[in-house]
Amino acid sequence: xxxxxxxxxxxxxxYPRVALATVRVLERLGHEVVFPPGxxxxxxxxxxxxxxxxxxxxxxxxxxxxxxxxxDVAVAPSGSCVASLGHQQPMVARAGGDEELAAAAEAVAxxxxxxxxxxxxxxxxxxxxxxxxxxxxxTVTYHPSCHGMRLLRLGDRQKDLVASVxxxxxxxxxxxxxxxxxxxxxxxxxxxxxxAMAEEKIGNIEATGAELCTGGDASCLMHLGGAMARRGTGxxxxxxxxxxxxxxxxxxxxxxxxxxxxxxxxxRPSSSxxxxxAGGPR
Amino acid sequence: MSRTALGMPAVRPVHGHGRxxxxxxxxxxxEAELGNTQMRANIRHATHTIRGKRxxxxxxxxxxxxxxxAGSAIKEQVMAHLPELLEQFEANVTARGGTVHWARDAExxxxxxxxxVQATGSTDVIKIKSMAxxxxxxxxxxxxxxxxxxxxxxxxxxxQLGHDRPSHILVPAIHKxxxxxxxxxxxxxxxxxxxxxxxxxxxxxxxxxxxREKFLSTSVAISGANFGVAETGTLxxxxxxxxxxxxxxxxxxLITVMGIEKIVPTFEDLEVFLQLLPRSSTGxxxxxxxxxxxxxxxxxxxxxxxxxxLDNGRSAVLSDPKGRSALHCIRCSACLNVCPVYEQxxxxxxxxxxxxxxxxxxxxxLTGITSEQNASLPYASSLCGACYDVCPVKINIPEIxxxxxxxxxxxxxxxxxxxGAAAAPARTRRTPKAPSQMDLLMKGASFVMSSGxxxxxxxxxxxxxxxxxxxxxxxxxxxxxxxxxxxxRDIPAPPRESFRNWWAxxxxxxxxxxxxxxxxxxxxxxHDRPGDAQPVDAPHDRPEEDR
Ligand code: SF4
Numbered sequence: 078x079x080x081x082x083x084x085x086x087x088x089x090x091x092y093p094r095v096a097l098a099t100v101r102v103l104e105r106l107g108h109e110v111v112f113p114p115g116x117x118x119x120x121x122x123x124x125x126x127x128x129x130x131x132x133x134x135x136x137x138x139x140x141x142x143x144x145x146x147x148x149d150v151a152v153a154p155s156g157s158c159v160a161s162l163g164h165q166q167p168m169v170a171r172a173g174g175d176e177e178l179a180a181a182a183e184a185v186a187x188x189x190x191x192x193x194x195x196x197x198x199x200x201x202x203x204x205x206x207x208x209x210x211x212x213x214x215x216t217v218t219y220h221p222s223c224h225g226m227r228l229l230r231l232g233d234r235q236k237d238l239v240a241s242v243x244x245x246x247x248x249x250x251x252x253x254x255x256x257x258x259x260x261x262x263x264x265x266x267x268x269x270x271x272x273a274m275a276e277e278k279i280g281n282i283e284a285t286g287a288e289l290c291t292g293g294d295a296s297c298l299m300h301l302g303g304a305m306a307r308r309g310t311g312x313x314x315x316x317x318x319x320x321x322x323x324x325x326x327x328x329x330x331x332x333x334x335x336x337x338x339x340x341x342x343x344x345r346p347s348s349s350x351x352x353x354x355a356g357g358p359r
Numbered sequence: 360m361s362r363t364a365l366g367m368p369a370v371r372p373v374h375g376h377g378r379x380x381x382x383x384x385x386x387x388x389x390e391a392e393l394g395n396t397q398m399r400a401n402i403r404h405a406t407h408t409i410r411g412k413r414x415x416x417x418x419x420x421x422x423x424x425x426x427x428x429a430g431s432a433i434k435e436q437v438m439a440h441l442p443e444l445l446e447q448f449e450a451n452v453t454a455r456g457g458t459v460h461w462a463r464d465a466e467x468x469x470x471x472x473x474x475x476v477q478a479t480g481s482t483d484v485i486k487i488k489s490m491a492x493x494x495x496x497x498x499x500x501x502x503x504x505x506x507x508x509x510x511x512x513x514x515x516x517x518x519q520l521g522h523d524r525p526s527h528i529l530v531p532a533i534h535k536x537x538x539x540x541x542x543x544x545x546x547x548x549x550x551x552x553x554x555x556x557x558x559x560x561x562x563x564x565x566x567x568x569x570x571r572e573k574f575l576s577t578s579v580a581i582s583g584a585n586f587g588v589a590e591t592g593t594l595x596x597x598x599x600x601x602x603x604x605x606x607x608x609x610x611x612x613l614i615t616v617m618g619i620e621k622i623v624p625t626f627e628d629l630e631v632f633l634q635l636l637p638r639s640s641t642g643x644x645x646x647x648x649x650x651x652x653x654x655x656x657x658x659x660x661x662x663x664x665x666x667x668x669l670d671n672g673r674s675a676v677l678s679d680p681k682g683r684s685a686l687h688c689i690r691c692s693a694c695l696n697v698c699p700v701y702e703q704x705x706x707x708x709x710x711x712x713x714x715x716x717x718x719x720x721x722x723x724x725l726t727g728i729t730s731e732q733n734a735s736l737p738y739a740s741s742l743c744g745a746c747y748d749v750c751p752v753k754i755n756i757p758e759i760x761x762x763x764x765x766x767x768x769x770x771x772x773x774x775x776x777x778x779g780a781a782a783a784p785a786r787t788r789r790t791p792k793a794p795s796q797m798d799l800l801m802k803g804a805s806f807v808m809s810s811g812x813x814x815x816x817x818x819x820x821x822x823x824x825x826x827x828x829x830x831x832x833x834x835x836x837x838x839x840x841x842x843x844x845x846x847x848r849d850i851p852a853p854p855r856e857s858f859r860n861w862w863a864x865x866x867x868x869x870x871x872x873x874x875x876x877x878x879x880x881x882x883x884x885x886h887d888r889p890g891d892a893q894p895v896d897a898p899h900d901r902p903e904e905d906r
Contacts, residue, residue, distance in 0.1 A: 084858050084859065086808060086814070088858065089814070089818070089857050089858045089859050090814075090818050090821065090853065090857050090858075091851065091853055091854065092854075093854050093856065093857055093858035093861055094854075096858040096862075097858065097861075100872070101872055101876060104869050104872060104873060105873065105876065109869075111866075112859065112862050112866065113811075114811045114859070115810070115811040115812075116811050116814075117807070117808040117809055117810060117811055117813075117814050118804075118808035118809075118814075120808075122801075122804065123801055123804070123805060124761060125742055125761060125764075126764065126768075126797070126801060127737075127761065127763075127764025127765045127766075127767055127768040128765070128768055128798075128801040128805070129765040129768075130769075131801050131802060131804075131805035132805070134805055134806075134809035135805055135808050135809045137809065138808070138809040138810060138811075142811060165761075168758075172765070210876070210877075223741075223742075223743035223744055223745075224744070227743070227744040227745070227747070227748055228744065254745075255699050255743075255745075256699045256741050256743035256745070258699065258741060259741065260740070260741025260742055260743070261741075261742070262738075262797075263738065263740065263741045263742070264741075264848075266386065266738045267385070267386045267389060267700070267738065267739060268386075268846055268847055269386065269389060269390040269393055269847075270386075270389050270393070270700055270703050270704050270739075271741070271847070272846075272847035272848070273393055273703040274699050274700070274703055274741070275847070275848070277699075277703075299850070299851065300848060302851070303848030303849045303850055303851070304847060304848045306848075306849045307847065307848055307849050322876070324876045324877060325877070326875070326876060326877030327875050327876045327877065
């Protein structure tokens, strides 16, 4: 299949390795990955901040870029951005009085999958170790991001994929379904409440004893990773695409998607994670 | 362009008044509340308990989703026919010996109610289910006219005695624990014995003694209503304690204040809501007391029955097709109990009678987004969507929040006129503002993000971010509107190269990538530790690798 990658703005600019991991996984399954060069952003940042008028050109651009490209299905390693395509783009187009754009946006959204959706529902991946050769010998816990969980109804797709990776020890996160407090511009319009929410989440993550927290939204992981780094927590964050991409031959050195997810001051010096694997600021 | 012809009355939606405004913007109010660790612990405990109970009893019903749809559909029907339904309701109440009063806003409602109480000659009233009366600040008005009101709902009594404000729809005293309540009782109820313990049973007994005396000696009651049935003129109050029933049956005069959105068309419709409400609200299959009354029954219960139909901004909400479903709310409080923002900030941070997610959409709509004080409320959410999932009448709260944010942004720049603003006091009216930092940020981002070429160009500047970040690869301070982020969190240093720019030179290297991963075919590897892995000299297949 020819699969169009929608890298999303944050992954493109801040976490290129997550995009590459997505590519590696899909190529391993024998698919061709293309990157529609006109792509920019899904418009979520503008919509969620109330700037619907400013979101319109962003929507128009996305629809144009993905209508023009030649592919079978599109994929993005982000639940919230895929949700934005389906839930927000047609709304923005209609608010701007452009019915034609709304219909085109719906068509593009209808053929765009979140990574775990594509892997499980379309490509039939149920066992990452066997089908992708994924290998990641770490204890991880999983945080389901709100939009993937509630707007896309991803269910346990991401978690199950991670659990099927060889070497992974998955530990349940208490109150997993609670928001991490990111919320886009919410995190700096209401920084105190956002931080209190992160604090709650981080407490739960620490309680699991996991080395890493994984999830499917780079922005939530950036927020959590940033707060954990500030706190000096010994836990890192990693996008699940990178866990899937990691193999025995080319293992993921745990340093990103969030570079600073690595403890700057190791909170637990007796950590059993070998430092070259847990990484360190390089 | 529409014009008002000469001689035509200017019909404009009138916005609400009373306790609907925040005194301080939400972020500041929340910051202050966050410091109150006792309050936060109390709220956390209470919301998590009710949340669990709700989930259990909802799970029992195989047709819960159908019930939600039915509730939502009935409410939509009500909104579409509100004027007729209200008139039908009025006709039926009147036919059965009751009197209906129409109040456009808080001032009018307060005047009507105070007049009715004064006409009885009583200087004391007892109250139950009084959310609507809190909205209009009735107690203050009564007090100014020498009338003392006593709340009889236990939690509301605690709030009243503590000279406090309610912080939750269902459990107004949720922010207090039983030790704090004991102290309030001892201080405010002089008849209470010093030996009072903080045991719930003891506290309830003390309140009961205090209230019984009021029930037996007060001849006027003021209530709210959960539902009003148009086809019969019946009013309904559901409650847990039975104090409401005392209020509704013992006095001679009963005045009910009901928001106009509380109407349902038929008696049968109650079937749906009497299932949805208790399960969503208290996590019970059925609430212990459901009281219904229709006008006056000679020789039984209050013989002088009044209903005040309160608008106070509701018509204005109804006039907005995108926001009007906020009026579907049956005040179950389920959205509060799952909201992570409410959990941290508590009810007082929302500054109005209506806290939590529903408050964040209802208060600014009732007062108009043109009210400066409430403009911060639609931003008091991370849009996580938990409230929508849980709402028994399927109000899409996140979508309305986004809609209101858009209204706010446009109002700020004078792009949106709000007719109701003319009716609002001048001090609350907003004047168009010059572009803020946020506006400029959004404009700039929109320009860059609406072109792949411009994105690629902008991303060439990423290494600059690395310089800012310095050695430890973390940015710990940013200026301006985004500074809130770095007060609490670090930002990772950006990579050397964006994916798009890296991909431009590496797209065709599929074979190298596959070889490097060595992952062609199933890997039957044992689950061992990384120390055993043979590091391979992978080709330079990764963007931004620091080597
Ligand atoms: S908005 Fe929905 S969940 Fe919230 S109080 Fe109203 S009915 Fe209940």
